[in-house]
Amino acid sequence: MPEIIYREAIKRGLEEALERDPRVFMMGEDIGEYGGAYAVTDGFLEKFGPERIKDTPISEQAFMGAGIGAAAAGLRPIIELMSISFSLVAFDQIVNMAANLRYMSGGQISVPMVIRAPTGAGVQLAATHSQSFETWLAEVPGMKVVCPSNSYDALGLIRSAIKDNNPVFVAEPALLYGAKAEVPDEYYEIELGKARIARAGSNITLVSYGYGMRPVEAAADRLSMVGVSAEVIDLRSLNPLDMDTVVASVQKTHRVVVVDSARRTGGIMAEVAAEVQQRAAEWLDGPVMRVGSVDVPWPYSHDLEQKVLTDSDDVLNAVSEGYGL
Amino acid sequence: MASRTKPRGKNSSKTANSPKAGKNGASGAAGLDESDVAIKGDHLELFRQMFLIREFELACGENYARGFIRGFLHLYIGQEATGVGAISALGENDYIVSAYRDHGHALARGVDVNRAMAELFGRSTGLSKGKGGSMHLFDAAKGFMGGHAIVGAHLPLAAGLALAQQYEKTEGITMCFFGDGSTNQGVYHETLNLAAVWQLPILFLLENNGYGMGSAIERVRAGGKDFYPGLATYGIPAVEVDGMDVLAVKEATEIAVGNIRAGGGPQFIEAKTFRFVGHSYADGQKYRGREEVAEWEERDPVVTFPENLIKMGLASKEQIDRVKAETTAVVENAVKFAEESPNPDPTEIFTDVLA
Numbered sequence: 001m002p003e004i005i006y007r008e009a010i011k012r013g014l015e016e017a018l019e020r021d022p023r024v025f026m027m028g029e030d031i032g033e034y035g036g037a038y039a040v041t042d043g044f045l046e047k048f049g050p051e052r053i054k055d056t057p058i059s060e061q062a063f064m065g066a067g068i069g070a071a072a073a074g075l076r077p078i079i080e081l082m083s084i085s086f087s088l089v090a091f092d093q094i095v096n097m098a099a100n101l102r103y104m105s106g107g108q109i110s111v112p113m114v115i116r117a118p119t120g121a122g123v124q125l126a127a128t129h130s131q132s133f134e135t136w137l138a139e140v141p142g143m144k145v146v147c148p149s150n151s152y153d154a155l156g157l158i159r160s161a162i163k164d165n166n167p168v169f170v171a172e173p174a175l176l177y178g179a180k181a182e183v184p185d186e187y188y189e190i191e192l193g194k195a196r197i198a199r200a201g202s203n204i205t206l207v208s209y210g211y212g213m214r215p216v217e218a219a220a221d222r223l224s225m226v227g228v229s230a231e232v233i234d235l236r237s238l239n240p241l242d243m244d245t246v247v248a249s250v251q252k253t254h255r256v257v258v259v260d261s262a263r264r265t266g267g268i269m270a271e272v273a274a275e276v277q278q279r280a281a282e283w284l285d286g287p288v289m290r291v292g293s294v295d296v297p298w299p300y301s302h303d304l305e306q307k308v309l310t311d312s313d314d315v316l317n318a319v320s321e322g323y324g325l
Numbered sequence: 326m327a328s329r330t331k332p333r334g335k336n337s338s339k340t341a342n343s344p345k346a347g348k349n350g351a352s353g354a355a356g357l358d359e360s361d362v363a364i365k366g367d368h369l370e371l372f373r374q375m376f377l378i379r380e381f382e383l384a385c386g387e388n389y390a391r392g393f394i395r396g397f398l399h400l401y402i403g404q405e406a407t408g409v410g411a412i413s414a415l416g417e418n419d420y421i422v423s424a425y426r427d428h429g430h431a432l433a434r435g436v437d438v439n440r441a442m443a444e445l446f447g448r449s450t451g452l453s454k455g456k457g458g459s460m461h462l463f464d465a466a467k468g469f470m471g472g473h474a475i476v477g478a479h480l481p482l483a484a485g486l487a488l489a490q491q492y493e494k495t496e497g498i499t500m501c502f503f504g505d506g507s508t509n510q511g512v513y514h515e516t517l518n519l520a521a522v523w524q525l526p527i528l529f530l531l532e533n534n535g536y537g538m539g540s541a542i543e544r545v546r547a548g549g550k551d552f553y554p555g556l557a558t559y560g561i562p563a564v565e566v567d568g569m570d571v572l573a574v575k576e577a578t579e580i581a582v583g584n585i586r587a588g589g590g591p592q593f594i595e596a597k598t599f600r601f602v603g604h605s606y607a608d609g610q611k612y613r614g615r616e617e618v619a620e621w622e623e624r625d626p627v628v629t630f631p632e633n634l635i636k637m638g639l640a641s642k643e644q645i646d647r648v649k650a651e652t653t654a655v656v657e658n659a660v661k662f663a664e665e666s667p668n669p670d671p672t673e674i675f676t677d678v679l680a
């Protein structure tokens with residue numbers, strides 16, 4: 001199977017949609033002439049023209065809102081934010097408007113729109129440019145949130161996101177844009193809201209998503225070297241959350257560690273932990289263990305940032321602390 | 326409506342949006358003539374600061390390539406005359422707030438060069454102990470209040486600093502630098518209105534370098550590339566100045582600062598300038614032609630200003646060369662200092678989160 005990098009996978013999904021459906025168009029800062037801050041839309045302006053590849057002013061609130069309006073009128077906008085940290089400027093539009101419109105109007109208005117943004121820390125962009133707000137957005141009813149961890153999922157999920165009739169936020173871990181994975185030429189989609197068992201195992205369940213899959217996969221490798229078989233689950237979707245897959249795994253392994261590369265406190269993994277506790281407490285041999293990045297603003301210094309960021313040592317420590325493995 | 330407090334003579338620099346505009350008059354590119362001899366202030370010192378910024382930025386580029394500096398790096402190369410001229414008009418009790426292209430402003434304010442470089446290296450000796458990096462330089466003791474990387478987010482912070490100055494009647498003012506692109510943020514408009522309504526002691530200093538990242542300002546701004554005149558300043562008096570001319574900037578800023586201190590409320594300056602390099606280190610600049618850059622480079626203040634000083638007899642070539650040699654050594658030393666400084670102690674992760 002051919003291998004492609006994550007950036008190319010997202011790009012392919014966007015390109016197909018632009019070719020297939022004239023209602024699909026894109027908006028964002030420097031997505032056209034500049035080619036995209038992370039080069040995802042490189043060449044799009046030449047191919048699709050300025051009507052459909054709209055460079056915006058640095059006005060996140062306004063173009064997010066305009067996207068919502070265009071979607072309400074039946075278009076299918078795809079909005080790129082340069083960083084998920086900048087989503088804060090548009091949060092009012094995303095949360096109060098996009099996610100609420102359908103409910104408030106008694107189902108009269110839908111907002112079929114995709115919002116994409118690079119997310120996460122790890123490249124020394126410091127406090128204002130390294131955050132992971134997909135975990136905040138995941139608790140907002142009326143919208144969906146996905147965060148693919150590899151090229152295959154990225155393409156399958158972006159295809160489904162664009163076809164979905166709701167606002168869908170696609171968080172793309174910036175550290176993964178260059179990561180390669182096998183992607184078939186044959187068309188496929190991945191249903192939004194379905195987790196993936198990345199690796200089957202029997203002794204312990206490790207749950208993560210997005211960039212968090214890196215430390216989790218590394219920890220699973222290290223565990224296998226000492227004879228511990230870890231089942232690794234990639235949530236892929238944070239809302240809806242596929243708790244059935246997680247609970248079924250815990251019922252099999254009786255142990256679980258939930259891992260986020262975002263800050264530890266309050267995020268989506270608090271939700272996962274609470275649900276596991278409620279639905280599978282009697283199956284567990286120990287506490288639901290939770291791992292995340294340190295609860296401080298992101299530091300610039302390489303050493304400090306790496307210490308703050310979740311790594312496989314953190315995962316193994318939790319495995320050992322919770323279950324003595 | 327923008328009213329114009331007209332700076333003196335030709336230095337009011339009616340620059341159109343062409344780098345050539347400053348050459349129209351009898352004066353040279355740096356806009357220097359006999360009358361400038363009378364301008365108080367140390368010409369050599371202005372040159373030293375501009376040259377320091379240029380050397381510092383070049384060293385940053387080199388050390389980014391070497392992997393010592395990481396993250397986003399936005400250089401101030403080309404815009405030196407604006408920052409140096411403007412900041413030279415301030416006093417000790419004034420505040421400065423900048424965006425992420427902040428090295429030049431910090432250096433013009435006189436922050437420690439070693440500690441600035443160490444911050445970019447992420448070392449414990451950095452201005453912010455290595456926690457902030459290039460986009461977040463701070464030196465509160467010097468009134469340098471950042472270094473802010475969310476476009477537009479620092480404008481209300483500046484208004485708040487000015488509010489405190491007004492409240493406590495300190496006589497101080499706040500100078501807020503921002504780029505052309507940031508005027509498209511809603512918070513820019515909200516802040517100007519607020520400052521005008523409350524008559525805050527704030528100087529809005531727009532550095533119009535023609536681009537916000539890859540977006541030529543006229544592609545993303547309904548009013549076109551010239552902010553002045555026709556600028557929606559919510560009644561705040563505005564002037565335009567040639568941002569490549571350090572003395573013109575200095576003079577225009579002195580007038581504006583004087584107006585604020587005299588109780589005239591907020592003031593606004595648009596400096597026409599240009600960055601000679603990419604938006605950040607990663608920028609391939611496919612959105613603009615090499616010719617445009619070359620045209621502006623002809624007006625490079627770091628080159629033309631000392632040339633004119635020599636021509637006018639305001640400085641000797643030896644003096645200029647000595648400043649250059651000394652300044653180059655200062656920057657080399659700063660790099661050495663940064664390289665030799667330790668990384669922050671891991672316990673620093675937990676400090677400074679709360680007061």
Ligand SMILES: Cc1ncc(C[n+]2csc(CCOP(=O)(O)OP(=O)(O)O)c2C)c(N)n1
Nearest residue numbers: 086426474475476504505506507536537538
């Ligand atoms: C809210 C927000 N949106 C987008 C960005 C990304 N970004 C950083 S700088 C920049 C361009 C700003 O241009 P301008 O204000 O003209 O300043 P200049 O870079 O020219 O100094 C953009 C889009 C950001 N940092 N914050």
Ligand SMILES: [Mg+2]
Nearest residue numbers: 504505536537
């Ligand atoms: Mg600009």
